[in-house]
Amino acid sequence: MIYDVVIIGAGAAGLMCAAQAGYAGKRVLVLDHANKAGKKILMSGGGRCNFTNLGTTPQHFYSSNPYFCISALKRYRPEHFVELVERHGVEHVEKTPGQLFCATSAKEIVRTLLTECEWAGAEIRLSTQVTRVEQQGSAMRLTTSIGKIDAGVVVVASGGLSIPSMGATGFGYDIARQFGLEVFDTRPGLVPFTLSDTWKARAAELSGLSVPVAVSSGSRRFVDPMLFTHRGLSGPAMLQISSVWQPGESISIDLLPTENVAESLREARQGTPKRQLSTWLGERFPKRFAQALLEWYPDHDLARPLAQYANAALEEWAERINAWQLKPAGTEGWRTAEVTMGGVNTDAISSKTFEVKELPQLRFIGEVLDVTGELGGYNFQWAWASGVACGQSC
Numbered sequence: 591m592i593y594d595v596v597i598i599g600a601g602a603a604g605l606m607c608a609a610q611a612g613y614a615g616k617r618v619l620v621l622d623h624a625n626k627a628g629k630k631i632l633m634s635g636g637g638r639c640n641f642t643n644l645g646t647t648p649q650h651f652y653s654s655n656p657y658f659c660i661s662a663l664k665r666y667r668p669e670h671f672v673e674l675v676e677r678h679g680v681e682h683v684e685k686t687p688g689q690l691f692c693a694t695s696a697k698e699i700v701r702t703l704l705t706e707c708e709w710a711g712a713e714i715r716l717s718t719q720v721t722r723v724e725q726q727g728s729a730m731r732l733t734t735s736i737g738k739i740d741a742g743v744v745v746v747a748s749g750g751l752s753i754p755s756m757g758a759t760g761f762g763y764d765i766a767r768q769f770g771l772e773v774f775d776t777r778p779g780l781v782p783f784t785l786s787d788t789w790k791a792r793a794a795e796l797s798g799l800s801v802p803v804a805v806s807s808g809s810r811r812f813v814d815p816m817l818f819t820h821r822g823l824s825g826p827a828m829l830q831i832s833s834v835w836q837p838g839e840s841i842s843i844d845l846l847p848t849e850n851v852a853e854s855l856r857e858a859r860q861g862t863p864k865r866q867l868s869t870w871l872g873e874r875f876p877k878r879f880a881q882a883l884l885e886w887y888p889d890h891d892l893a894r895p896l897a898q899y900a901n902a903a904l905e906e907w908a909e910r911i912n913a914w915q916l917k918p919a920g921t922e923g924w925r926t927a928e929v930t931m932g933g934v935n936t937d938a939i940s941s942k943t944f945e946v947k948e949l950p951q952l953r954f955i956g957e958v959l960d961v962t963g964e965l966g967g968y969n970f971q972w973a974w975a976s977g978v979a980c981g982q983s984c
């Protein structure tokens with residue numbers, strides 16, 4: 591079998607690339623070892639796929655080369671994808687500012703992509719293993735479970751390592767290494783934290799409770815909800831900070847990001863000296879959480895009025911609330927991570943065409959590259975943008 595373009599991976603980037611290359615008149619084949627196309631799309635955004643973010647800028651991406659993503663993101667913008675889904679009759683909603691989700695189901699996005707592939711004449715073969723990729727002069731040869739396939743161009747769109755049960759493999763990294771490309775260490779990103787011992791038990795008691803926080807690690811800070819779980823902490827704030835957190839480090843959680851607690855407590859002591867700390871906490875936090883805070887720090891007499899708190903004691907409470915220092919035991923790992931940090935070093939890749947500069951018949955797109963978005967639809971926008979840039983130039 592001979593094709594102009596063979597794409598490994600029928601995920602977000604691979605399907606987008608296939609349709610574009612097909613429309614450009616190329617004979618295109620997409621191979622995937624999974625039995626369904628776009629499995630991660632189907633499970634994304636709680637089944638409703640946060641398919642883009644209207645506020646996408648390169649600043650929302652992590653990469654050792656922060657400039658690499660600029661070109662593709664500039665050429666294929668969120669509005670372009672919105673226009674595409676609207677043409678396919680997909681209704682959508684803006685949940686949090688900028689974050690667009692399907693109004694009904696993520697299936698609508700997969701349907702859109704598969705229809706585009708069909709219209710563009712791109713062929714898709716599922717449940718197909720690729721075991722080898724070799725250079726054959728100026729072309730490429732793949733050994734697969736359906737036989738040998740020759741291709742003018744091979745596009746690796748095999749994604750990252752998160753959720754192995756959905757078909758994620760390190761195959762793309764193996765191909766990169768085989769052709770002499772550098773692969774940066776990978777680690778799970780956008781992943782819940784686990785806690786140990788006392789803090790694990792405390793989180794478990796509050797499991798299901800969500801509170802708005804600001805969380806920081808190093809120079810990064812995110813203001814979002816935090817969710818207590820049976821094993822630790824999750825919710826958007828924790829997922830975001832997990833992408834920059836390094837094992838062994840503490841994170842700083844501000845439980846009242848809009849209030850200077852030291853100042854507020856001093857004012858409360860002066861204005862309402864008979865009030866108790868529990869009342870003050872109860873006015874700011876859900877009852878369960880206010881109670882938990884008092885139990886976590888039993889260094890006070892519950893009946894004591896604020897008037898009897900020394901400055902040092904108020905400062906201590908302010909620190910606990912505005913700068914709670916917590917050392918996660920680890921993360922939930924690849925099993926639940928939404929993305930992979932690290933991946934194929936982009937220095938060897940053209941940011942215009944996504945071809946390997948030294949071997950133009952081999953290309954890498956999507957999450958397999960060392961480009962990872964923050965939470966909020968940025969990762970799909972990267973998959974669409976890199977897929978379009980590559981597909982149009984194949």
Ligand code: FDA
Nearest residue numbers: 599601602603623634635640749757761956957967969970
């Ligand atoms: P993707 O993973 O989509 O596709 C790779 C394909 O390659 C898969 O079909 C896989 O089966 C195939 N493959 C792998 N190895 C292979 C091999 N050896 N041979 C053949 N095929 C192989 N992002 C976002 O922007 N908004 C969101 O709402 C979410 N939500 C979300 C939820 C969950 C639970 C997860 C796990 C992830 C998200 N994401 C997300 C992230 C998003 O899903 C991800 O960034 C994109 O799917 C990446 O697109 P790719 O096409 O690069 O990989």
